[in-house]
Amino acid sequence: MSDKPVFLYDTTLRDGTQGEGFQLSGLDKLRITERLDAFGIDYIEGGWPGSNPKDVVFFREAKNLHLKHAKLAAFGSTRRADVAVDSDAQVKLLLEAETPVVTIFGKSWEMQVIEILRTTVEENRAMIRDTVAWLVRHGREVVYDAEHFFDGYKDSPEHALATLEAAALGGAACLVLCDTNGGTLPSEIMQICNAVKTRLPGTPFGIHTHNDCELAVANAIAAVKAGATQVQGTVNGYGERTGNCNLTSVIPILQHKMGLAVVPHLEKLRDLSYFVDDVSNNPHFARAPFVGSTAFAHKGGMHVNAVRKLARSYEHIEPASVGNEQTILVSELSGQANILSKAEELGLPLAKGSPEASAVLKRVKQLEHDGYSFEAADGTLELLIRRELGNHQKPFDLTEYHTSFRQYRDGHPPVCEATVKLVVNGIPELTVAEGNGVLNALDLALRKALLPFYPSIAGVSLVDYKVRIIDGHDATAAKTRVLIVSTDGETIWATVGVSANIIEASWLALVDGIDLFLQRAKAQG
Numbered sequence: 210m211s212d213k214p215v216f217l218y219d220t221t222l223r224d225g226t227q228g229e230g231f232q233l234s235g236l237d238k239l240r241i242t243e244r245l246d247a248f249g250i251d252y253i254e255g256g257w258p259g260s261n262p263k264d265v266v267f268f269r270e271a272k273n274l275h276l277k278h279a280k281l282a283a284f285g286s287t288r289r290a291d292v293a294v295d296s297d298a299q300v301k302l303l304l305e306a307e308t309p310v311v312t313i314f315g316k317s318w319e320m321q322v323i324e325i326l327r328t329t330v331e332e333n334r335a336m337i338r339d340t341v342a343w344l345v346r347h348g349r350e351v352v353y354d355a356e357h358f359f360d361g362y363k364d365s366p367e368h369a370l371a372t373l374e375a376a377a378l379g380g381a382a383c384l385v386l387c388d389t390n391g392g393t394l395p396s397e398i399m400q401i402c403n404a405v406k407t408r409l410p411g412t413p414f415g416i417h418t419h420n421d422c423e424l425a426v427a428n429a430i431a432a433v434k435a436g437a438t439q440v441q442g443t444v445n446g447y448g449e450r451t452g453n454c455n456l457t458s459v460i461p462i463l464q465h466k467m468g469l470a471v472v473p474h475l476e477k478l479r480d481l482s483y484f485v486d487d488v489s490n491n492p493h494f495a496r497a498p499f500v501g502s503t504a505f506a507h508k509g510g511m512h513v514n515a516v517r518k519l520a521r522s523y524e525h526i527e528p529a530s531v532g533n534e535q536t537i538l539v540s541e542l543s544g545q546a547n548i549l550s551k552a553e554e555l556g557l558p559l560a561k562g563s564p565e566a567s568a569v570l571k572r573v574k575q576l577e578h579d580g581y582s583f584e585a586a587d588g589t590l591e592l593l594i595r596r597e598l599g600n601h602q603k604p605f606d607l608t609e610y611h612t613s614f615r616q617y618r619d620g621h622p623p624v625c626e627a628t629v630k631l632v633v634n635g636i637p638e639l640t641v642a643e644g645n646g647v648l649n650a651l652d653l654a655l656r657k658a659l660l661p662f663y664p665s666i667a668g669v670s671l672v673d674y675k676v677r678i679i680d681g682h683d684a685t686a687a688k689t690r691v692l693i694v695s696t697d698g699e700t701i702w703a704t705v706g707v708s709a710n711i712i713e714a715s716w717l718a719l720v721d722g723i724d725l726f727l728q729r730a731k732a733q734g
């Protein structure tokens with residue numbers, strides 16, 4: 210273990226997905242894992258292989274991700290009562306996930322041991338100790354989540370502490386105290402953490418909190434003040450009921466307010482927040498602290514200079530430090546930093562202050578105003594930058610396209626038909642294709658038209674298609690935002706289209722996906 214003051218443990222993929230309206234496909238989970246790793250999260254809990262066959266697949270595929278920093282954790286429970294640990298199928302699946310870290314939870318609350326597990330407190334402790342020890346023997350770093358720890362402690366301190374002791378005896382690397390019901394106050398958290406330290410001096414402990422009293426972040430901070438060295442939470446606070454400890458709030462507090470270096474690039478925080486919203490197809494929360502669009506918004510009305518001076522005195526941190534920005538700025542350069550760093554990431558030579566950079570920024574602002582969001586669709590952003598840099602060759606000129614939908618009476622499945630008319634290198638093409646949906650039909654017709662000119666697009670396929678209706682403001686009509694993820698088998702890229710019409714939005718995202726593939730192929734020669 211390195212000497213980081215506090216380790217960040219993300220459970221967006223497991224506890225987060227317990228939240229209503231927060232669903233992730235296998236591909237979504239892999240994309241989020243890569244992002245969390247790049248951002249500098251230390252532990253990523255991928256799922257519960259014992260309760261969900263989809264998570265078994267996730268762990269198999271996650272092995273190909275080559276994470277740079279984060280350790281993947283599989284999550285599960287202690288062995289069942291009166292069953293030997295090596296014959297408990299659920300525990301064995303935890304090993305089969307082949308993750309460096311395994312997190313298991315056990316019961317801290319005596320009442321639950323008796324009434325829910327229907328076993329004895331001695332057997333409960335043996336279940337915890339045996340399971341931890343067995344996983345440690347098999348080379349795993351074991352994180353022990355003490356479920357209902359604070360409620361259990363309030364009921365019977367001796368029982369709760371003895372369960373922690375059992376996990377420590379088994380060899381757990383970290384004991385994580387969980388406020389599972391989210392009803393504990395920061396003062397209680399501190400007091401109980403101190404009791405744990407007294408009973409188990411020198412044993413690392415962590416904190417897992419829920420937001421039922423809007424105190425999940427405050428409680429995590431209280432625990433860190435009391436010596437916790439691991440903080441568990443989810444991006445944007447997704448999770449069961451009112452959610453988990455919000456990492457997008459707790460991270461900047463640790464780093465800015467407490468001087469604890471927990472991530473290398475805090476300025477990517479807002480991007481991460483938007484990315485997870487977009488991938489899970491959830492709207493952004495405008496008033497989110499640090500990362501929300503209004504987090505540093507000031508109502509002006511005064512002379513711009515005065516507002517700028519005044520605004521600074523109303524901001525508790527520098528917005529750019531979390532990747533956000535003040536929204537009254539009228540400077541041409543506002544927002545350029547984000548785009549420049551994106552261009553650098555993509556290896557595109559966009560210079561600070563250049564006319565190209567201003568043009569890209571202007572275009573991005575216009576598109577964002579129109580409903581575009583680029584955080585989870587940097588393919589479309591890359592095309593935009595390439596166009597401004599003169600680094601883009603239009604693969605075709607569209608003449609027209611047309612779609613229709615046919616519903617049959619005899620039980621035959623409905624069919625969409627698409628016609629695409631375009632010109633490639635001066636040669637007109639007209640193709641027709643049928644598909645099971647609009648996007649599918651358009652995709653097939655477009656490929657048919659382009660394939661003779663660009664045979665390599667045969668290797669490109671669509672892996673994800675997400676549609677979101679964006680609310681219309683100020684009497685403007687609602688719009689549709691379509692996000693498409695494409696792959697050539699080696700890399701994936703995402704593109705976005707926005708229109709009042711779902712077919713047009715789909716077409717725009719689809720064309721960008723193919724276009725970007727062709728531009729990149731050309732750049733590589």
Ligand SMILES: [Zn+2]
Pocket residue numbers: 224389417419453
């Ligand atoms: Zn939880």
